[in-house]
Amino acid sequence: MRVHRVFLVLCCAGVALFVMAATEAVRGQDVVTQAPTGFDNQTNGFITQAKFDEDKAVFEERDTIAKGLGPVYNAQSCAECHQNPVTGGISQVTEMRAGHLDSAGNFVDAPGGSLIHDRAIDAAIQEYVPYGEKIRALRASTNTLGAGFVEAISAQTLIDIANGQPARSGGLIGPGDIIWVPVPEAPGSVSVGRFGWKNQHASLLGFSGDAYLNEIGITNRLFPLENTSLGEMIAAYDTVPDPEDTDNDIDRFAEFMRATKAPPRDAALAVTADARAGEAIFTQIGCNICHVSSIQTAPTGTTLNGGTFTVPPALGDKIIHPYSDFLPHDVGTGDNIVQNGETAIRDHVRTVPLWGLRTHSRHMHDGASLTLRDAIVRHGGEAAYVTANYRALTAIQKEQILAFLDSL
Numbered sequence: 001m002r003v004h005r006v007f008l009v010l011c012c013a014g015v016a017l018f019v020m021a022a023t024e025a026v027r028g029q030d031v032v033t034q035a036p037t038g039f040d041n042q043t044n045g046f047i048t049q050a051k052f053d054e055d056k057a058v059f060e061e062r063d064t065i066a067k068g069l070g071p072v073y074n075a076q077s078c079a080e081c082h083q084n085p086v087t088g089g090i091s092q093v094t095e096m097r098a099g100h101l102d103s104a105g106n107f108v109d110a111p112g113g114s115l116i117h118d119r120a121i122d123a124a125i126q127e128y129v130p131y132g133e134k135i136r137a138l139r140a141s142t143n144t145l146g147a148g149f150v151e152a153i154s155a156q157t158l159i160d161i162a163n164g165q166p167a168r169s170g171g172l173i174g175p176g177d178i179i180w181v182p183v184p185e186a187p188g189s190v191s192v193g194r195f196g197w198k199n200q201h202a203s204l205l206g207f208s209g210d211a212y213l214n215e216i217g218i219t220n221r222l223f224p225l226e227n228t229s230l231g232e233m234i235a236a237y238d239t240v241p242d243p244e245d246t247d248n249d250i251d252r253f254a255e256f257m258r259a260t261k262a263p264p265r266d267a268a269l270a271v272t273a274d275a276r277a278g279e280a281i282f283t284q285i286g287c288n289i290c291h292v293s294s295i296q297t298a299p300t301g302t303t304l305n306g307g308t309f310t311v312p313p314a315l316g317d318k319i320i321h322p323y324s325d326f327l328p329h330d331v332g333t334g335d336n337i338v339q340n341g342e343t344a345i346r347d348h349v350r351t352v353p354l355w356g357l358r359t360h361s362r363h364m365h366d367g368a369s370l371t372l373r374d375a376i377v378r379h380g381g382e383a384a385y386v387t388a389n390y391r392a393l394t395a396i397q398k399e400q401i402l403a404f405l406d407s408l
Contacts, residue, residue, distance in 0.1 A: 032296060035149050035318040037264035039086050039359075045314035046148060046259040055256035056087055058249055063216055065121050068244030071237040072117035072127055072229050073217035078253055081141040081215065088260045090143040090360050094367050095215075097337045098133040107135070107338040107346050111231030114337055115214055122237050125229040137335030139197055140367040143356055146262030147195070150326060151204050151304070152297040152315040155192040161325045165289055174382050176290070176327025177348055179340060184209060184222040186306025194326040197349050197365050198339040203305040208253035212245060220245035262320055263356030269407035278404030281397050285389035290331075290351045291323040323354035323408065332380025333364055347381070357408040372405050373398075 036044045043052035060079040063069045074095055075081050081093045096116040099109045110116060110133045120126040129136055162175040181193040184206040193199030201207040209222035219226055219242040226238060269275055282288060300316030303309070327350065334347030341348075349365045357363075362370060369375035379387045390398070 032317045032319060035146065035297075035320045036261045037146075038261045039089070039145075039264060040261070041086050042261065043259045044148065044261045046312060047255060052256070052259050055252045055259065058252040059256045060087055061249075063218060066240070068218050068238070068240035068242075070119070070121040070217040071125055071234045072120045072227055074118050074215045076216065078211070078216075082144050085359050086145070088143075088145045088147075088257065089263070090356060091141045092360065092362050092367060093141045094138040095141075096129065096136065097139060097335065098129045098136045099337060100132060100134050101343070105343060107336070107343045112228040114339065117217075117227070117229075120229070125232075125234050125237055127230055130230065135336045137337055138366040138368070139335070140362065140365060142195075142197070143263065143353065144257045145260045145356065146320065146322070147204055147207075148258030148260065148315050149262055149297055149318055149320045150194055150322070151202075151258065151309075152302075152311045152318070153194065153295060153326070154298040154302065154304075155202075157295065157298070158192045158194065158326060161292060161295075162327060165325075174329070176325050176329055176351070177341070177345055179328065181340060182206075183306045183308070186308045189306025191305060193340070194350075196339070198337070198341070199326070199328055199350055200339050203309065204254040204257050205250060205305070205308075208250040208257075212250055212253070218245050218249075219243040220250050221248065222250065258315065262322075263359070263408075265321075265355075266358060266407045269403070272403060272407075274400045274403035275407045276404075277397075278400035278402065281393065281401050282404055285393070286386040288323075289386070290325050290327075290329055290383070291354055292325045293323055294319055294321055296320075321355060323357075324351045326353070327351060329383070330381040331383040333366075333378055334381075335366065354405070354408050358406055372402055376401075 043049050060077055062076040069076060079087050081091050082088050084091050097114040098116050099107055099114050102108050110130060116129055117127045159178055162178050165175040167174060179193040179199045180190045181200060181202055183189040183191055183203050185203065191202035193202050195201040195207045201210060206222060209220050212218045212220050213223040217227065221243055224243045226242060228234060297316055297318045298311050300311055300313045302311040302316065304311060328348035329351060330347045334349050336346045338346045363375040364378065369378055376390055377387055
């Protein structure tokens, strides 16, 4: 077992299979059911529909300079980056990150941080990538629909998934990185990360606070310090006292995401012979090692996030089908950016959840793969042998895998 500063890599043999064919099972006294799905702007039962609609409006609200927008920022609302096909979904929006390696090979952020903001409230503080920052990478916006179920996965379940994945040897996929991250709302507490391309957050409240500061420029109770412009203080351009989120909108963002349904499959395509055959081949060649088809959330009443969140009936004892292990791997497409952990895992990125895949046409963490076939063959590193298995398929089998993916 190898321990880095804030992450733990678990290396054990075997393949994790979390498949449950039944729509309902009993665990002890708990009834385990399928998580609700749908692109219908309806609550999953975590809160009332009226409260859901109110939180959705806050998620969509465009912030202004008077409220504290910026001074450097990427978007004016959460929904600008999370909106397809409904609010909370994925989008084609990307952000820029940059940095360089020092003489010892350690990653160093660009001045002020690796995130290079695309917008500013004044041209004088517009950020750009300095010439010396040779590592540059795009990051695609992620889906937040069904995120409450992801948050409700116990840390032990993610550890068990990593434990069941093959050891890194002979080019095989290795166990995902178990990254222990701070829980901002519970100082001193840590949990297993599962949100963000580098698994920066374990809680949706922490994820919300981080995004409100770094994407929109609104300081809040969890992240009260304003960003700089390439390391230069920009207080002269920001006249709104910190923290700027006086209404605690971050709580509404988290509540909205916790109340969303998981992305549904295309019911008509999913039952076709080709899609069914493609799903079997997907498992046969090893894609499901990382793109785990089924995961069960923690039991109702489980406390998470340093004791600040108790899993409610709407999220607990649910089976989800994310087609992801929510863990970072090295599949040869990494961006060399370090946000947590050490330089040694800078090439690792979180497994892309494939639920809702059909709603976007730019794939992988950077959105650079424009077809599903390109995304598949782009996999290397730990996934090289899976890609080799794919290449060895017949033309018909390859089309069947695409039919399956098109149904997600």
